[in-house]
Amino acid sequence: MNYYNEIKEKLVNNEITKRIKDYSKNKSDLNTYYKVGKLLSEAGKHYGEGIIKKYSVKLTEEIGKKYSTTNLKYMRQFYVLSKSQTVSDQLSWSHYIELFGMKDINKINYYIRISINQNLSVRELRTKIKNREYERIPEKDKIFTKENSNVSDFVKNPVLIKNNLNYNDISEKILHKLILENIEDFLDELGKNFCYIKSEYKIKIGNNYNYIDLLLFNIEYNCYVVIELKVTELKKEHIGQIKTYMNYIDKNIKSVNHSNTIGIIIVKNNNKFIMEYCSDDRIISREFVLI
Numbered sequence: 001m002n003y004y005n006e007i008k009e010k011l012v013n014n015e016i017t018k019r020i021k022d023y024s025k026n027k028s029d030l031n032t033y034y035k036v037g038k039l040l041s042e043a044g045k046h047y048g049e050g051i052i053k054k055y056s057v058k059l060t061e062e063i064g065k066k067y068s069t070t071n072l073k074y075m076r077q078f079y080v081l082s083k084s085q086t087v088s089d090q091l092s093w094s095h096y097i098e099l100f101g102m103k104d105i106n107k108i109n110y111y112i113r114i115s116i117n118q119n120l121s122v123r124e125l126r127t128k129i130k131n132r133e134y135e136r137i138p139e140k141d142k143i144f145t146k147e148n149s150n151v152s153d154f155v156k157n158p159v160l161i162k163n164n165l166n167y168n169d170i171s172e173k174i175l176h177k178l179i180l181e182n183i184e185d186f187l188d189e190l191g192k193n194f195c196y197i198k199s200e201y202k203i204k205i206g207n208n209y210n211y212i213d214l215l216l217f218n219i220e221y222n223c224y225v226v227i228e229l230k231v232t233e234l235k236k237e238h239i240g241q242i243k244t245y246m247n248y249i250d251k252n253i254k255s256v257n258h259s260n261t262i263g264i265i266i267v268k269n270n271n272k273f274i275m276e277y278c279s280d281d282r283i284i285s286r287e288f289v290l291i
Contacts, residue, residue: 003043004055007036011063027089030078030096034087037079040072052076074100081108091115094122098129107134118192131160151221151262154191155286159266161186163290170268170290175229176213178290190264193220203248212245223259224249233269234285239278246282 014032017025043051052072059067077100081087084105087096095115102108111134115125136156162182167174179186180199187194194216201215214227226249228242242263249261263283270287 003039003046003051004058007039007043007055008059008062010035010039011059011067015063026092029093030087030089033075033078033093034082036072037075037077037082040076041079044076085109085112088112088116092122095120095125098122098125110134110137114192151191151218151223151225155264155284156189156191157270158287158289159186159189160291161189161288167290170231172213172229172231175231175266175288179214179229187216190216190225191218194218194225197224203245203252205244205248210245212249215249218262221259221262222257224254224261226261226263228263228265230265230267232267234265234267234271234274236274238265238267238285239274239280239283242283243280 010032014028017028040052040055043055053069056067056069056072059072074097078087078096081096081099085108091112099108099111102111111125111129114120114128118124120128133156136158137154138157161175161178162185163178164181165178167178176199183196187196195218197215197217199214201212203210203212212226213229216225216227217223218225226242226245228238228245230238242265246261246263254261260282263280265283265285266288267285268287270285275285
């Protein structure tokens with residue numbers, strides 16, 4: 001079998017298709033690169049790893065510079081990936097290139113899923129990978145199962161908060177300010193479909209007024225989310241405080257069709273022993289890191 005001629009034919013046909021049918025460029029790319037990757041994989045078994053470099057030299061001379069050794073290896077990786085993961089033409093070839101360096105299939109699946117669900121650009125995907133988002137998801141939640149999950153399962157740890165003014169001494173007031181200045185980035189750190197409602201949300205308990213640091217709502221899970229900010233280690237009184245606020249929202253604010261309120265305590269240092277004895281699984285704590 002002449003692998004080179006078949007590879008060249010598929011790549012040339014793809015170039016023609018992309019010029020004529022602009023709407024199908026991405027689908028044509030992915031289909032072609034899958035088939036080319038399969039041929040390269042088979043050719044490598046017959047002629048050894050060096051065949052890719054040989055083909056690259058000829059293709060570059062006859063078609064163009066974009067068929068470098070690196071790009072041909074990407075095509076082979078795409079074929080290998082396709083055998084273990086259903087790839088989607090909702091993502092571009094450039095999206096997949098960002099994933100080729102990963103060896104953990106669960107990690108690849110995670111980034112493919114969020115890229116599709118959140119309609120991520122290549123730049124946005126690259127940022128999430130750079131910020132090690134997958135590594136900051138709790139281990140038990142890395143394999144997504146909607147039926148057994150809730151909104152708190154996908155909150156990263158630590159939560160990255162932008163410190164654009166390079167504050168050295170961080171008070172709760174400054175932490176609050178930094179979050180509000182970059183509220184969209186903060187919501188993205190928490191997960192998907194969070195909406196901002198109000199900062200320092202005022203509630204009245206008995207004769208006293210209290211202020212919830214941030215009140216959010218999650219559309220996908222249909223629930224309010226109470227955020228409390230602490231610049232210390234997690235303490236047991238923080239659990240009692242946020243639980244009181246959550247119960248207030250459940251009793252006075254949420255509708256009958258809403259799910260129960262979730263509480264997220266964002267702290268400087270976590271304390272696993274405190275959380276071990278927290279009986280309310282609606283409450284989670286996450287550390288923050290300034291970037």
